[in-house]
Amino acid sequence: MTALHCAACTNPDPAAVRAVIEALVAAGADVHAKDFYGQEPLHWATRNSNAGAAAAAVQALVAAGADVRAKANTGTEPLHWAALNEPPAAVVAAARTPLQAGACTSAVDRNGSLPRLVVLRRPDAAQCGPLLQLLTPGQLLTPPHGERSASAAGALPGGTGGSGAAAASRQLPQNRQSVVPEAHNGECVVCWSAPRSVALLPCGHLALCAGCAATDLATKRCPVCCRVCCRPAGKTVTIYHP
Known part of the structure; x- marks a missing residue:
């Protein structure tokens, strides 16, 4: 791993992680650098467990030219990694920018898994209705007018306890x-x-x-x-x- 990998994943402060990434890039850090498993800093940024920091890290790396379709040795793209993030709110925050920049919801890794199938294997899949909607082709990638973004609110669209998330969760069948x-x-x-x-x-x-x-x-x-x-x-x- 490089310093850019570590900074993108571990820093929980949105302003700080953005500043550190921008400083590293300005000093010559390579946004396409791969770790031992072929994962680039953008892969790791999507795993930042703080929703605001995840969004800031991803946005900073994409602005610096990171490849939203970069593949690790196992064929996983940043969206696959985002789907594994522990808090669902952080996944939504981390996934929006790559999707807006051209990430593909139909990308498959070497096991034939799509990002939304990674979500369906999560133990909390029943609470991930908004996340599944985000990873479904043709969905809106920005919140409705007047609604705070996931990165700003630190929660799922509509809030984790809001009617939007509840309705989406109810739409998720019991049989995954x-x-x-x-x-x-x-x-x-x-x-x-x-x-x-x-x-x-x-x-x-x-x-x-x-x-x-x-x-x-x-x-x-x-x-x-x-x-x-x-x-x-x-x-x-x-x-x-x-």
Whole structure:
């Protein structure tokens, strides 16, 4: 790790973390430097447990040219790392800026996991409705007019106890595996554009379009239930509708 990695992750003060990152960058620190596992400072910034500091660190690094699509050795992008942050409020704060700068909610790591599937595996997934909405393509990336941002309020949009978060949590099904396949009407759960036509074996989930099924990453692990598929390269069957 470099000083930039450490500063982005550990400093809990928004103003201080921004100032330190800007000073390090001005002194020549490399925003693309990788640690032993291939993670860049932006990966670590998304794991800052203070919502305000996470937002400040991410914004400072993106402004300095950090790559929001940077991949670690395991294929994880900053959004995957953000989804692992302990407080859901910090995840929302850390994820907004990369999304606005072009981060992809449909990015898959080497295990075939999308950022929102990382959220669904969290023990507190039932309280992460606003986070799942943020990681769903086509959602608004800025709070409604008059509402404080997550970084300013230090809480989820609408407040952790507000009606917005409560409503979103109620919309999260009890069965986590049913969230992704039912999220959109028959669309591929990876690209969210082409129709689903390919089922993965042995789990049998009809989850992918023909294009995504052709990629090894998408078929390595079922994006619905996260079950490892038959090898090599995942076993699939194309479903033909009359």
